Structure formats: structure tokens, C-alpha cells
Amino acid sequence: MATLRQQLNELIDKLSPNMEKAFLEAIADIKSEIVLKEVVERLERRDIAGAIEALHIDPAAFRPLSEAIRQAFNSGGVLTTGRMPRLTDPMGGRVVFRWDASNQAAETIIRTMSSTMVTNVMEGTVEAVRETIVSGYSQGQGPNTIALDLVGRKSAITGKREGGVIGLNGPQAELIERTRINLLSGDPALMRKYLGLKTRDKRLDGAVRRAITAGKPLDKATLDKVLMRLRDRNLKLRGEMIARTETVSSVMSAKHEAFLQALAKSNRDASLVTRKWRSAGDRRVRHTHVILNGQEVRGMDLAFQSSSGAMLRYPGDTTLGAGPGEIIACRCDVEYNFDFAEAFARSRGR
Structure with a gap:
């Protein structure tokens, strides 16, 4: 039978495409509601803030992503609970435990993850939009060209907008604008840099x-x-x-919450749990997590400390300030172990 870690990895693989689809649908919805004329009018006045406002990049547009986070969190909790070790109370009595996604702690986790994710996506998108507008002005582009670069050009086949920067982040927008400059330079050395981009369409290489x-x-x-x-x-x-990142964070936070719920249900102290960091064990593991591999902490609140200084209670944990460099595309796991036998022996000896 597959281990809990294997089953959680399979769940993440299964749910990640749903999260990606929700993201792309949210971006497509934003693009579909944009009135190009309004954006152009503001760009003509060089009103950058007004042009960004006319794009209507607001939290409500990302509701599908919030729902995908809730689904991943709940699925992770259900799976972890189903594979939970046999639970007993302090006197050794059997405890029946079921996953509760509606309790206050779980609901707070979901709201916080959704809010943080939507804020980060929106801020990255606004940064990309601003980068494109400023770069467009500096290159002497007209308002219509800049607006189309923002929202994309309508496909003659699908009628949907393609190729806009909405949904990208700042560094991606900067990469694209730098590519534009290089390809317009006529300098072979600068133009050749395009051929090294992994996200280019090779059909245009010729x-x-x-x-x-x-x-x-x-x-x-x-x-x-x-x-x-x-x-x-x-x-x-x-x-x-x-x-991938948000699905891992959702599933791993649900796993952590499931063990907290189990401890509360069985009236056990968190000090009876040990947690051990487990990396994916291959060359793709980031160096800081290679160092973390095998490290063990006791209790549920004590964090693992990365060599970068970041603190994480589990892979994908951002609640203690860990940045993108510690969580993006992480494939690590944390192994939870109950030490109930020792506690029961102590209670009998009193």
C-alpha cells in the first residue's frame, strides 16, 4: 500500500491542474471585461494609475482560485485523517477522529491562504502592467499599442485576447520588454539572446x-x-x-491541521509529537532543504529553520515569513510521529 507521503504527492499532482485552470480562467475573465477604449483614454493622458484601474484587477476576479485552495485544503485533510495512526486517550481508550474543515482554525487557515495568494497574484500583475506601460512610454509607443500589449490582441479564430501581460509578474514583463529591445536593436549578439529563452516559440526561430x-x-x-x-x-x-506552490501549501497545511485536530480530539499534548523533515532526495531539491533533510523537532509549533534563516513548520508554510525561494515548487514532506505509548506508560506509573 502506498505511504501517506506518496498518496499526498498523488493528490497534489491531481489537484494542481485544477488550480492552474482556475488561475487562467480568472485572467481570461479579467481580460474579457476590459473596455479597451477606457484604457487607451487614460494612457493618452499618461494617467498610469487610471489605466491600471480601468483593467479592473480586483480580488473578486480570483474567486475560482480561492475555491481551488479550499478544495485542496479539504482533500489534504481528509486523506491525512484517513491514514492517521490509531488514536487513544490518556488512559488508553480508543478515540474516533474525523476531519473537520469547518472548525474555526481550519476556516481561518483557508481565508488567510486565499487572501495572501490573491494579494500576491494581484500585486505581481499590477507590477507587470506598470512595467509595460513605463517601458512603452520610454520607447515612444502610442497608447493603442501599449493598451494592446497589456490586454492582448483578439484572435481571429477564437475571438479571445491573446498575448497580454495581465497575469504575468514584474520580472516576466521586464524579460519581455528586454526581448523587444534586443530584437529591435539589429545587434546580432543582443538578438541571439532570444534563442536561449525556454519559453520562446521555436517555430519563430527561423x-x-x-x-x-x-x-x-x-x-x-x-x-x-x-x-x-x-x-x-x-x-x-x-x-x-x-x-503547484499553492496546492502544496494547501495540502501540507491541511496535514498539519489534521494532526492538531487529532491531538485535541484525543486530549493529548502536542509535546507527544515529533516532526521530521524529509526532502524529495534528488538533485532538484534546493540546497537549503537538502540541509534540512532528517532534522527533527518536537511539538506542533516549533519550526524548522532553513540555513537561509527562514522558518517553516512544514513545506510550503509562509505563515512565519518564508519567502518564494523556500516554497516555490517544493516537493518536501514532514513526517509526523505520535509518542503515545511513552505517555501512557508514564500515566500508569503515577
Whole structure:
């Protein structure tokens, strides 16, 4: 039979695509509600704040993501509870324990995770929008061009907007604007950097190589295609990273909460639990988590301390201030062990 860790990994693999779909649907919904004329009018006045406001990037648009977090959290709690060790009270009596996703602590966790995630996505998106507007002005682009770079251009086939920066983060937007500058430079060394991008559309490599050979800037029509594909692929990449990271955080926080609920139900002290960090055990594990592997702490509140200084109670835990460098695409686990036998022996000896 598969271990709890294996089953949780399978659950994360199963739920991550749902989270990614929710993210992409939220971005598509934002784009569909934008009135391009309103954005252009504000850009004509060089009203950056007004242009951003006209995009209507608000928390309500990301409700599907919040629902996906709730689903992942609840599924992680149910699975962990089903694989919980046999529980006994302090006198050795059997305890029946069921996962409760509606209790106050669980609801607080879900609200906090949803709020934090939506805030981070919105802030990253606004940063990308601002980067694109400022860069557009500096390059002498007109309001219509900047607006289309923000929201995307409508596909003649689907009628949906493609290639906008909405949904990307600041560094992704900066990468795309730098690529635009490089491909317009006519400098072969700068233009060649595009061919090293993992998110490029390789079907356009031929046109870029021909421009490099000729030592000429890439023509506008091809450049528009290159940047549109680059934005779309970076949007998918961001969706994948958000989905994996948030699903891991949701499932692992539910696992932690399930053990807290079990302790409360069995009237046991948290000091009877030991927790051991387990890395994925391969070369893809970040260095700080390689060092954490095998480290053990007692109780439920004491955190593992990364060599970076970050504190985490479990993989994906951001409640103690751990940043993206410690949680993105993490595949680690924490092993929980009850020491009820020792406690029962002590109670009998009194």
C-alpha cells in the first residue's frame, strides 16, 4: 500500500491542474471585461494609475482560485485523517477522529491562504502592467499599442485576447520588454539572446535567425508574434508555478491541521509529537532543504529553520515569513510521529 507521503504527492499532482485552470480562467475573465477604449483614454493622458484601474484587477476576479485552495485544503485533510495512526486517550481508550474543515482554525487557515495568494497574484500583475506601460512610454509607443500589449490582441479564430501581460509578474514583463529591445536593436549578439529563452516559440526561430544573419531589426509583424507567444507561454508558466506552490501549501497545511485536530480530539499534548523533515532526495531539491533533510523537532509549533534563516513548520508554510525561494515548487514532506505509548506508560506509573 502506498505511504501517506506518496498518496499526498498523488493528490497534489491531481489537484494542481485544477488550480492552474482556475488561475487562467480568472485572467481570461479579467481580460474579457476590459473596455479597451477606457484604457487607451487614460494612457493618452499618461494617467498610469487610471489605466491600471480601468483593467479592473480586483480580488473578486480570483474567486475560482480561492475555491481551488479550499478544495485542496479539504482533500489534504481528509486523506491525512484517513491514514492517521490509531488514536487513544490518556488512559488508553480508543478515540474516533474525523476531519473537520469547518472548525474555526481550519476556516481561518483557508481565508488567510486565499487572501495572501490573491494579494500576491494581484500585486505581481499590477507590477507587470506598470512595467509595460513605463517601458512603452520610454520607447515612444502610442497608447493603442501599449493598451494592446497589456490586454492582448483578439484572435481571429477564437475571438479571445491573446498575448497580454495581465497575469504575468514584474520580472516576466521586464524579460519581455528586454526581448523587444534586443530584437529591435539589429545587434546580432543582443538578438541571439532570444534563442536561449525556454519559453520562446521555436517555430519563430527561423525568422529571428534570418534577421540576425542580415544584421537587421526583426520586422514588426514577426516581433508582434514573438512577443505574443512569449507572453502566453510565460503566463502558462506562471500558472503552473502558482498552482503547484499553492496546492502544496494547501495540502501540507491541511496535514498539519489534521494532526492538531487529532491531538485535541484525543486530549493529548502536542509535546507527544515529533516532526521530521524529509526532502524529495534528488538533485532538484534546493540546497537549503537538502540541509534540512532528517532534522527533527518536537511539538506542533516549533519550526524548522532553513540555513537561509527562514522558518517553516512544514513545506510550503509562509505563515512565519518564508519567502518564494523556500516554497516555490517544493516537493518536501514532514513526517509526523505520535509518542503515545511513552505517555501512557508514564500515566500508569503515577
